[in-house]
Amino acid sequence: DAMVIQNPRYQVTQFGKPVTLSCSQTLNHNVMYWYQQKSSQAPKLLFHYYDKDFNNEADTPDNFQSRRPNTSFCFLDIRSPGLGDAAMYLCATSRDPGDSNQPQHFGDGTRLSIL
């Protein structure tokens, strides 16, 4: 089935050690999103790509970067993870930005722990 796949499901890294989370999609959607979800909180949008155009949320820390080498893949890079970056990171896709009739499709997330 077409889907959004996030690998790995669980990632452990050390304080300050760069880490990359990956997301792939078989839906051929134009838009890919990254959300951060801390424990017992709602998901919070970090940024999104519309095709190759990168759109950063105003309050996303500079420590978070993203790459989208092609339609199918998108990466979240955390340059120097701090303890406060421990969270679930969710990837989502949609066909068209701003089309409120189109739902977003989410992966099951990568849970990041910082030692």
Added chain:
Amino acid sequence: DAKTTQPNSMESNEEEPVHLPCNHSTISGTDYIHWYRQLPSQGPEYVIHGLTSNVNNRMASLAIAEDRKSSTLILHRATLRDAAVYYCILRDEWNRDDKIIFGKGTRLHILP
């Protein structure tokens, strides 16, 4: 963005209907009402959406008040698998920069 208000948590018995309310008193004429849910250890999943008329799909029904200031997600026969956080979200049809902004949602507990 227009905001929504939902109860923090609700309980329901298995195999009974569940009515999850959402208030959105500042909704604009071009806002769609969307519902997503998030099962434990999973990403959110789309449930249903509507503009003015009530909507039905295989997962749920959405009842929208005539003045559109509130809506209700209806699960017709709750199962244990329906235990999740349910998010009511407004999305602007005409805003090309529209994004999903999640509120706190309602945590639904299903009692066996």
